[in-house]
Amino acid sequence: xxxxxxxxxxxxxxxxxxxxxxxxxxxxxxxxxxxxxxxxxxxxxxxxxxxxxxxxxxxxxxxxxxxxxxxxxxxxxxxxxxxxxxxxxxxxxxxxxxxxxxxxxxxxxxxxxxxxxxxxxxxxxxxxxxxxxxxxxxxxxxxxxxxxxxxxxxxxxxxxxxxxxxxxxxxxxxxxxxxxxxxxxxxxxxxxxxxxxxxxxxxxxxxxxxxxxxxxxxxxxxxxxxxxxxxxxxxxxxxxxxxxxxxxxxxxxxxxxxxxxxxxxxxxxxxxxxxxxxxxxxxxxxxxxxxxxxxxxxxxxxxxxxxxxxxxxxxxxxxxxxxxxxxxxxxxxxxxxxxxxxxxxxxxxxxxxxxxxxxxxxxxxxxxxxxxxxxxxxxxxxxxxxxxxxxxxxxxxxxxxxxxxxxxxxxxxxxxxxxxxxxxxxxxxxxxxxxxxxxxxxxxxxxxxxxxxxxxxxxxxxxxxx
Amino acid sequence: xxxxxxxxxxxxxxxxxxxxxxxxxxxxxxxxxxxxxxxxxxxxxxxxxxxxxxxxxxxxxxxxxxxxxxxxxxxxxxxxxxxxxxxxxxxxxxxxxxxxxxxxxxxxxxxxxxxxxxxxxxxxxxxxxxxxxxxxxxxxxxxxxxxxxxxxxxxxxxxxxxxxxxxxxxxxxxxxxxxxxxxxxxxxxxxxxxxxxxxxxxxxxxxxxxxxxxxxxxxxxxxxxxxxxxxxxxxxxxxxxxxxxxxxxxxxxxxxxxxxxxxxxxxxxxxxxxxxxxxxxxxxxxxxxxxxxxxxxxxxxxxxxxxxxxxxxxxxxxxxxxxxxxxxxxxxxxxxxxxxxxxxxxxxxxxxxxxxxxxxxxxxxxxxxxxxxxxxxxxxxxxxxxxxxxxxxxxxxxxxxxxxxxxxxxxxxxxxxxxxxxxxxxxxxxxxxxxxxxxxxxxxxxxxxxxxxxxxxxxxxxxxxx
Numbered sequence: 001x002x003x004x005x006x007x008x009x010x011x012x013x014x015x016x017x018x019x020x021x022x023x024x025x026x027x028x029x030x031x032x033x034x035x036x037x038x039x040x041x042x043x044x045x046x047x048x049x050x051x052x053x054x055x056x057x058x059x060x061x062x063x064x065x066x067x068x069x070x071x072x073x074x075x076x077x078x079x080x081x082x083x084x085x086x087x088x089x090x091x092x093x094x095x096x097x098x099x100x101x102x103x104x105x106x107x108x109x110x111x112x113x114x115x116x117x118x119x120x121x122x123x124x125x126x127x128x129x130x131x132x133x134x135x136x137x138x139x140x141x142x143x144x145x146x147x148x149x150x151x152x153x154x155x156x157x158x159x160x161x162x163x164x165x166x167x168x169x170x171x172x173x174x175x176x177x178x179x180x181x182x183x184x185x186x187x188x189x190x191x192x193x194x195x196x197x198x199x200x201x202x203x204x205x206x207x208x209x210x211x212x213x214x215x216x217x218x219x220x221x222x223x224x225x226x227x228x229x230x231x232x233x234x235x236x237x238x239x240x241x242x243x244x245x246x247x248x249x250x251x252x253x254x255x256x257x258x259x260x261x262x263x264x265x266x267x268x269x270x271x272x273x274x275x276x277x278x279x280x281x282x283x284x285x286x287x288x289x290x291x292x293x294x295x296x297x298x299x300x301x302x303x304x305x306x307x308x309x310x311x312x313x314x315x316x317x318x319x320x321x322x323x324x325x326x327x328x329x330x331x332x333x334x335x336x337x338x339x340x341x342x343x344x345x346x347x348x349x350x351x352x353x354x355x356x357x358x359x360x361x362x363x364x365x366x367x368x369x370x371x372x373x374x375x376x377x378x379x380x381x382x383x384x385x386x387x388x389x390x391x392x393x394x395x396x397x398x399x400x401x402x403x404x405x406x407x408x409x410x411x412x413x414x415x416x417x418x419x420x421x422x423x424x425x426x427x428x429x430x431x432x433x434x435x436x437x438x439x440x441x442x443x444x445x446x447x448x449x450x451x452x453x454x455x456x457x458x459x460x461x462x463x464x465x466x
Numbered sequence: 467x468x469x470x471x472x473x474x475x476x477x478x479x480x481x482x483x484x485x486x487x488x489x490x491x492x493x494x495x496x497x498x499x500x501x502x503x504x505x506x507x508x509x510x511x512x513x514x515x516x517x518x519x520x521x522x523x524x525x526x527x528x529x530x531x532x533x534x535x536x537x538x539x540x541x542x543x544x545x546x547x548x549x550x551x552x553x554x555x556x557x558x559x560x561x562x563x564x565x566x567x568x569x570x571x572x573x574x575x576x577x578x579x580x581x582x583x584x585x586x587x588x589x590x591x592x593x594x595x596x597x598x599x600x601x602x603x604x605x606x607x608x609x610x611x612x613x614x615x616x617x618x619x620x621x622x623x624x625x626x627x628x629x630x631x632x633x634x635x636x637x638x639x640x641x642x643x644x645x646x647x648x649x650x651x652x653x654x655x656x657x658x659x660x661x662x663x664x665x666x667x668x669x670x671x672x673x674x675x676x677x678x679x680x681x682x683x684x685x686x687x688x689x690x691x692x693x694x695x696x697x698x699x700x701x702x703x704x705x706x707x708x709x710x711x712x713x714x715x716x717x718x719x720x721x722x723x724x725x726x727x728x729x730x731x732x733x734x735x736x737x738x739x740x741x742x743x744x745x746x747x748x749x750x751x752x753x754x755x756x757x758x759x760x761x762x763x764x765x766x767x768x769x770x771x772x773x774x775x776x777x778x779x780x781x782x783x784x785x786x787x788x789x790x791x792x793x794x795x796x797x798x799x800x801x802x803x804x805x806x807x808x809x810x811x812x813x814x815x816x817x818x819x820x821x822x823x824x825x826x827x828x829x830x831x832x833x834x835x836x837x838x839x840x841x842x843x844x845x846x847x848x849x850x851x852x853x854x855x856x857x858x859x860x861x862x863x864x865x866x867x868x869x870x871x872x873x874x875x876x877x878x879x880x881x882x883x884x885x886x887x888x889x890x891x892x893x894x895x896x897x898x899x900x901x902x903x904x905x906x907x908x909x910x911x912x913x914x915x916x917x918x919x920x921x922x923x924x925x926x927x928x929x930x931x932x
Contacts (some may be wrong), residue, residue: 087599133553164925
């Protein structure tokens with residue numbers, strides 16, 4: 001697509017995902033089709049988290065005194081928090097913040113819940129709306145003022161090692177999640193000046209959008225004992241001593257929905273992975289005057305049968321041209337189209353068309369379940385493979401800041417470079433290249449920092465970001 | 467129970483449903499067990515609504531200008547709306563309200579969506595958090611400042627008749643819902659001075675709590691054309707003329723969860739209807755040293771087998787006394803307990819204990835599925851029947867205001883009376899009896915108003931309310 005930004009804006013409207021005409025900037029209405037897509041995408045994440053977290057729900061509002069307790073944290077958020085000052089006609093004694101994230105809502109309660117090492121580990125999560133008063137240009141699902149699907153997990157452990165292990169586990173959960181959505185990702189440790197306010201370190205997942213910019217789609221933070229210190233989350237260890245808890249938190253928001261739309265879409269519209277498509281397939285009866293009723297009847301039977309097997313399926317029996325139906329469902333990204341006409345009726349067959357490749361083929365109705373299962377799996381693999389190829393091919397190793405500058409200006413991609421890891425050097429690189437360092441991808445044993453020339457310690461990434 | 471208020475407060479804590487120590491009055495944390503109960507209760511409602519509504523999601527915040535558009539509406543809410551005045555350190559140009567309900571968030575968008583009679587009927591719903599700055603004494607799940615499960619449906623129709631029919635349909639949906647929760651209800655039309663601000667008329671569902679006070683658990687409003695007028699929701703009818711839409715809205719909130727807890731609970735704790743119990747049954751192995759492993763193995767097999775059949779089931783294999791386990795699960799309201807011990811192993815049997823009646827009986831493991839299904843159904847019927855009996859027996863017909871006064875003072879019940887229906891007379895009754903008129907239950911053909919003595923038109927109800 002030539003202009004991703006325009007394409008993205010148009011498809012959100014044409015596929016009836018959201019309505020951005022709501023009279024507050026950066027806040028949008030989820031329309032039925034968008035709501036269903038959102039629900040399917042959320043459900044996959046929740047199913048993964050449910051395996052070892054308990055779901056809870058904390059209040060939206062946070063008293064100013066709690067939000068302000070952790071110095072770094074409030075500094076990171078104070079410019080983008082919405083403040084409630086009045087209840088009805090009365091001025092409140094204390095301002096209340098709309099949660100930008102829930103550490104300061106949860107941790108005072110954790111202090112009450114955690115008493116002994118037997119209470120640990122504590123692992124909970126919630127899916128909530130969060131708010132940021134974004135002053136930059138807003139963009140639906142990507143830079144918004146009300147995030148509607150923030151799914152944040154918070155854990156407390158009895159040792160530093162266990163918290164570190166939880167960070168690794170969380171990374172595995174998110175890999176599994178993005179794999180199911182066929183989304184490719186880069187995992188980096190964010191530079192210290194870009195970590196979560198109050199965290200020890202932040203691991204982040206980024207994907208790449210069709211315009212070459214990377215989009216952060218998930219973060220995992222090791223908080224160590226900093227919040228535990230502030231909120232007095234301590235436990236009695238087996239030796240009978242009081243010790244501060246070790247914490248992690250990790251979250252995913254609406255941007256993952258933007259990625260599913262952006263990464264897989266094409267000129268014809270959405271192209272949804274079967275795992276999250278509100279309709280995984282649509283049946284289009286090919287009706288001529290004669291055998292019309294018989295064809296329709298066959299379609300209905302097939303729909304019911306596939307539905308019973310757990311597929312999400314729609315029968316499009318509208319009285320309009322088949323071509324118009326094809327166009328609609330392709331644009332809405334339905335993975336599979338099943339056509340049945342009078343000739344298929346005689347042959348006990350149907351024609352299947354794939355949204356991802358455009359391929360069409362005939363199948364016997366007797367083994368259509370296996371065929372659609374197989375094809376849906378193949379679509380997921382194909383989408384995943386294509387997306388990973390695109391991501392991998394957009395990474396370019398460069399050996400100097402000048403080259404990086406040139407690459408960033410000219411092309412649309414991700415720069416991989418050897419780096420010393422020093423903050424001073426990193427900030428200097430960012431200033432020269434005028435984009436942010438995504439983070440550290442891994443260790444680098446040989447070679448020199450591509451900027452300052454001292455010993456390189458890390459392999460790091462740079463890119464234009466959302 | 468002698469003191470319902472205390473019982474309710476204690477059980478919320480003991481059964482780990484919510485934590486009310488959150489540092490803002492009237493806002494609470496849903497703990498894992500409470501969250502699961504909340505989810506099951508919500509899911510039943512959503513399944514019913516999904517049959518003919520599409521789910522959407524609107525922003526939480528409403529610009530002051532929209533909220534203020536409908537005169538009656540803003541008057542009804544202005545004293546209890548939370549206002550955001552600042553984004554970060556910046557004062558906002560326009561104040562933003564946290565939705566107390568979503569008419570004024572939705573209807574400006576409806577005006578964009580509705581063009582022709584072909585766009586109608588429009589039927590949508592959403593489940594959201596809503597806010598009321600309650601100044602009265604707050605009470606968990608009953609009078610709260612953040613409602614977390616407000617499920618509000620909104621419809622637009624092309625004729626007054628169709629909107630009226632939708633009100634009837636909504637009443638049927640809610641009856642089905644409350645029946646599934648085994649909750650008894652009174653359906654009345656609220657007095658005109660107590661209808662939803664801006665509505666033509668309001669139908670309401672109330673249930674009765676153990677202390678004899680009624681609790682509103684659902685409302686259905688016919689908005690007629692008043693909001694359509696204000697927000698310019700008009701459509702082109704088949705004759706090519708522009709006409710204002712006819713609207714309804716109806717909603718249910720956290721109070722239904724309070725009712726499930728309060729109506730069915732007893733001295734031993736929660737007593738949950740099987741449809742919504744997070745665990746529908748618990749297996750307790752009766753372990754003596756010898757056959758311990760065999761018993762446990764049998765329990766595991768049974769758990770897996772019942773789980774596969776779709777039951778929500780927990781195996782309590784904690785190393786504590788069986789009596790303590792019984793106590794815990796009774797208190798948490800699990801409908802069925804299945805005990806398996808060494809003797810049962812030999813007989814291929816198990817013992818089932820009902821939470822509602824305390825009854826215990828032996829079942830053959832070969833047909834345990836039918837037995838538990840049967841017993842769960844019987845529990846639902848029994849809970850429903852008992853609750854209806856209690857409701858019905860607490861309604862007393864009285865013939866004078868003085869008698870009503872006495873009844874209200876002395877007993878804990880609902881007063882049924884013949885009423886003329888005039889606002890002046892109604893307000894006078896409320897003043898004298900010092901409780902609110904719930905509403906009109908039906909027409910009354912003979913007799914005189916129990917207060918003013920003129921011809922009675924209606925049978926109406928009075929009660930202490932939450």
